[in-house]
Amino acid sequence: MSHATGLQYLKKGVLPHMWCSGCGVGVMLGALVRSFEELGYERKDTVVVTGIGCTGKTDDYLVTNALHTTHGRALAYATGIKAFNPKLHVVVLMGDGDSVTIGGNHFLHAARRNMDLTAIIINNFNFGMTGGQFSGTTPADAITQTSIYGNAERQLDISALAELAGANYVARGTPYHVWELKTNIKEALSKKGFSVVEIYSPCPTHFGKNNKMKEATAMLQWLKESGLPVEKYNSLEKSARKGFFAVGKLVDREEPDFNTRYEEIRRRAMNLKV
Amino acid sequence: MELGRKVKLMQGNQAIVEGAFYAGARFYAGYPITPSSEIAEESAKRMPLLGGIYMQMEDEIASMAAIIGASLAGAKSFTATSGPGFSLMQENLGLAVMGEVPCVVINVQRSGPSTGLATKPAQSDVMQIRWGRHGDQSVIALCPASVSECFTLTVTAFNFAEKFRVPVILASDEVVGHMRENITIPSPGELAVAERKKPTGEPAAYKPFIADEDGVAPLASYGSDYVFHVSSSMHGPDGYSNNNPANAAWRVAQLHKKIEMHREEIIITKTFDTEDADILFIAFGATTRASRAAALELRKQGIRAGVLQLMTIWPFADKKIASLGERAKTVVVPEMNYSGQVAGEVQRILGAGADIRKVNSYNGEIITPQDILKAIL
Numbered sequence: 001m002s003h004a005t006g007l008q009y010l011k012k013g014v015l016p017h018m019w020c021s022g023c024g025v026g027v028m029l030g031a032l033v034r035s036f037e038e039l040g041y042e043r044k045d046t047v048v049v050t051g052i053g054c055t056g057k058t059d060d061y062l063v064t065n066a067l068h069t070t071h072g073r074a075l076a077y078a079t080g081i082k083a084f085n086p087k088l089h090v091v092v093l094m095g096d097g098d099s100v101t102i103g104g105n106h107f108l109h110a111a112r113r114n115m116d117l118t119a120i121i122i123n124n125f126n127f128g129m130t131g132g133q134f135s136g137t138t139p140a141d142a143i144t145q146t147s148i149y150g151n152a153e154r155q156l157d158i159s160a161l162a163e164l165a166g167a168n169y170v171a172r173g174t175p176y177h178v179w180e181l182k183t184n185i186k187e188a189l190s191k192k193g194f195s196v197v198e199i200y201s202p203c204p205t206h207f208g209k210n211n212k213m214k215e216a217t218a219m220l221q222w223l224k225e226s227g228l229p230v231e232k233y234n235s236l237e238k239s240a241r242k243g244f245f246a247v248g249k250l251v252d253r254e255e256p257d258f259n260t261r262y263e264e265i266r267r268r269a270m271n272l273k274v
Numbered sequence: 275m276e277l278g279r280k281v282k283l284m285q286g287n288q289a290i291v292e293g294a295f296y297a298g299a300r301f302y303a304g305y306p307i308t309p310s311s312e313i314a315e316e317s318a319k320r321m322p323l324l325g326g327i328y329m330q331m332e333d334e335i336a337s338m339a340a341i342i343g344a345s346l347a348g349a350k351s352f353t354a355t356s357g358p359g360f361s362l363m364q365e366n367l368g369l370a371v372m373g374e375v376p377c378v379v380i381n382v383q384r385s386g387p388s389t390g391l392a393t394k395p396a397q398s399d400v401m402q403i404r405w406g407r408h409g410d411q412s413v414i415a416l417c418p419a420s421v422s423e424c425f426t427l428t429v430t431a432f433n434f435a436e437k438f439r440v441p442v443i444l445a446s447d448e449v450v451g452h453m454r455e456n457i458t459i460p461s462p463g464e465l466a467v468a469e470r471k472k473p474t475g476e477p478a479a480y481k482p483f484i485a486d487e488d489g490v491a492p493l494a495s496y497g498s499d500y501v502f503h504v505s506s507s508m509h510g511p512d513g514y515s516n517n518n519p520a521n522a523a524w525r526v527a528q529l530h531k532k533i534e535m536h537r538e539e540i541i542i543t544k545t546f547d548t549e550d551a552d553i554l555f556i557a558f559g560a561t562t563r564a565s566r567a568a569a570l571e572l573r574k575q576g577i578r579a580g581v582l583q584l585m586t587i588w589p590f591a592d593k594k595i596a597s598l599g600e601r602a603k604t605v606v607v608p609e610m611n612y613s614g615q616v617a618g619e620v621q622r623i624l625g626a627g628a629d630i631r632k633v634n635s636y637n638g639e640i641i642t643p644q645d646i647l648k649a650i651l
């Protein structure tokens with residue numbers, strides 16, 4: 001079987017792309033367009049909504065519908081699109097700054113509402129676009145441009161937050177585990193309700209450079225060594241999990257999404273109406 | 275009574291919702307705030323029955339974002355808020371300007387600064403409405419002075435939004451929002467309802483930012499055969515990022531020009547006894563009524579007074595004010611703010627030498643005809 005390339009979703013003449021070598025964003029884009037192809041998505045039925053940041057630049061490479069929004073608010077824009085036209089495939093691409101730092105409120109409520117959106121998050125543990133300052137997912141003690149003595153704050157776990165807030169589907173991937181990543185993106189796209197794919201991702205230019213992983217391969221190496229398949233990770237004693245993280249599908253449930261619930265309530269209202 | 279026409283006693287806020295539905299609005303997203311909450315409540319009650327969607331978002335930032343998203347999916351969409359919420363909407367309102375996305379934002383003005391007198395009226399957002407966002411941009415803003423104008427100007431707001439691909443701000447105030455009057459709801463078809471221009475050519479050739487002769491580009495909806503990009507970043511005719519300075523200059527100018535081109539249509543005013551007026555009141559929103567009462571009182575005393583009501587506050591009615599102001603000996607501008615936000619504009623037009631009397635209220639109390647008369651006599 002020939003593999004999907006997803007080239008038909010990419011804009012001609014814009015490559016090479018803007019991302020630094022070793023960056024995870026391009027790998028995500030590749031997995032995304034291949035997923036589109038394998039799922040048979042039509043360009044016209046697909047809307048890619050992006051935030052602001054290195055991840056947020058992705059729409060420039062796509063020939064689907066797109067809305068490039070404001071920093072942190074992509075999910076709220078996507079909510080309006082999906083609520084009004086539930087037939088559209090609405091995919092939201094954000095960084096960790098976008099999704100859970102400035103945009104944390106929207107993330108919580110998109111998950112709670114169970115909007116039928118797919119949020120794909122490049123978590124590179126810092127603000128890439130603005131030069132590598134700490135974000136809500138920067139590990140404690142990590143060095144960034146605004147925490148040169150070490151980060152005083154604690155790290156937010158995006159996947160755990162998504163689960164708690166009510167997402168129907170949550171997976172974590174990395175650019176190293178690229179085939180699994182595509183599988184998870186396809187599952188997320190196919191899932192009705194709010195789905196999240198969190199991608200632990202290298203930013204060699206800033207986070208890597210500041211944290212002894214300057215070479216493009218160093219962060220990949222770290223992702224390879226620390227990312228364990230979910231089953232393996234879960235089989236470890238809690239104390240043995242330190243320094244590792246789970247890769248793969250973390251949450252899969254079937255709660256009704258916002259539009260389904262709204263239609264139920266609409267029917268109730270119509271019946272009440274005399 | 276004509277078929278379909280209804281006479282109803284209602285509140286200004288309710289009339290706004292009626293106007294929105296008359297205009298075809300089918301998507302509302304908002305976050306409740308006094309004194310605009312009745313708009314949310316009425317929308318929540320009626321939207322499901324009309325086949326539309328009511329969404330209560332997590333804040334006003336999200337509300338503004340959601341109505342833009344829905345509009346690009348093809349909806350006539352709106353939100354309603356007041357002071358603090360309007361402040362939160364500014365950044366995304368700027369995206370609606372930049373991306374040329376039709377939508378309507380209702381700002382039922384209340385007394386500030388900050389949380390201020392949350393239940394009291396004001397007209398202190400005039401300049402925020404005009405200049406509240408970063409980046410130089412033009413907007414359209416309308417001001418109703420009665421319950422029936424709440425209805426008609428809401429329809430107009432949607433029409434302007436659709437025709438010119440812009441966000442339109444309907445700036446009422448607590449007094450107008452909560453007053454109750456009988457209004458006649460026109461039958462369908464009685465008032466013109468505009469729809470956005472859709473693209474018609476070859477889908478592959480569609481460029482969402484190439485304007486027709488009227489200065490406005492057709493707008494497709496997500497999901498149609500016309501695939502398109504909209505961006506908050508500077509973009510070319512195709513909606514993709516574009517950093518070329520010549521392109522940026524063309525885009526920025528176009529956003530201003532399309533409003534400039536249609537000034538005559540957009541600027542709506544009403545005049546009462548202004549032909550021979552020596553004393554000219556320039557009023558908008560709630561202060562219109564007090565001004566008219568004051569003018570009538572002066573006429574009784576043999577003083578020729580008239581009222582110019584600004585139903586459109588942005589763009590500003592420069593020409594109309596220049597022509598009426600030239601004749602008048604004294605111009606009086608009553609407004610519920612400290613600085614004289616509209617008076618300043620009037621001064622700009624009539625010049626430093628003009629006799630302009632400001633009448634201001636900034637304690638949450640309305641301006642009465644007596645307050646106005648005191649300023650003149």
Ligand SMILES: Cc1ncc(C[n+]2csc(CCOP(=O)(O)OP(=O)(O)O)c2C)c(N)n1
Nearest residue numbers: 052053054055071095096097098127128129
């Ligand atoms: C309201 C607002 N505040 C700040 C910024 C500046 N800014 C642009 S991108 C960014 C952070 C990007 O980080 P992230 O979302 O993690 O994306 P990345 O660049 O790492 O992919 C910031 C702070 C902005 N554009 N808008």
Ligand code: SF4
Nearest residue numbers: 019020023054128203
């Ligand atoms: S700065 Fe970091 S996130 Fe941005 S493109 Fe470079 S590697 Fe990627």
